[in-house]
Amino acid sequence: MPQGRTFRCVGVYGEGVHDEPIDPFNGDPADPAAGLHDPREDDPLDPLTEVERQDVLEDLADLEIYQALLQPIGVRGLVIECEDCREPHYFDWDLLRGNLRHLLDSGRPRVHEPAYDPDPDHYVSWDYARGYADGVHDTLTEGTEDDAPAEG
Numbered sequence: 001m002p003q004g005r006t007f008r009c010v011g012v013y014g015e016g017v018h019d020e021p022i023d024p025f026n027g028d029p030a031d032p033a034a035g036l037h038d039p040r041e042d043d044p045l046d047p048l049t050e051v052e053r054q055d056v057l058e059d060l061a062d063l064e065i066y067q068a069l070l071q072p073i074g075v076r077g078l079v080i081e082c083e084d085c086r087e088p089h090y091f092d093w094d095l096l097r098g099n100l101r102h103l104l105d106s107g108r109p110r111v112h113e114p115a116y117d118p119d120p121d122h123y124v125s126w127d128y129a130r131g132y133a134d135g136v137h138d139t140l141t142e143g144t145e146d147d148a149p150a151e152g
Contacts, residue, residue, distance in 0.1 A: 047107045060100050066129040067093045069136055079123040090118035 048056065066078070077092040091099065099110050124132075 048104070053104065056100055056104050060097065060104075062130070062133070063093070063097055063100070065133050069133055070124065070129060074122060075124055075129075076122040078129060079120065079125055088120075090120070090123045 063078075071093065077090060078096055079088045079090050081087075082089050102108075102110050
């Protein structure tokens with residue numbers, strides 16, 4: 001460390017990290033969206049049912065597996081066909097994880113728009129990721145079933 005300089009730790013590593021993007025206009029009186037009506041303000045919060053909540057938790061667990069298996073071979077995330085706009089949406093692993101956590105916390109999906117110029121070759125569908133994970137699982141357990149002693 002150079003002489004004459006002092007450094008101090010301002011916080012704990014990871015403290016203050018947000019899953020969601022921070023609104024750059026938060027608290028700004030010149031916020032261009034300040035006059036727009038937020039439909040979420042009037043709508044009663046409709047929490048997820050226990051079944052929906054369990055589905056989202058399972059999706060989060062699956063996402064961890066898919067990322068661990070697919071990221072090392074160059075897959076950057078998943079592509080999802082949007083029911084609203086009928087266009088594919090490309091989500092990197094962290095963004096999709098954040099969206100699922102947001103859904104768990106708020107009961108509502110995030111507002112979304114298509115990614116800018118994604119390379120479709122770097123994204124796979126949920127079905128592909130599930131099939132890939134199933135194939136890896138089957139390959140790993142293939143030898144263990146044959147090695148089990150026969151009953152009889």
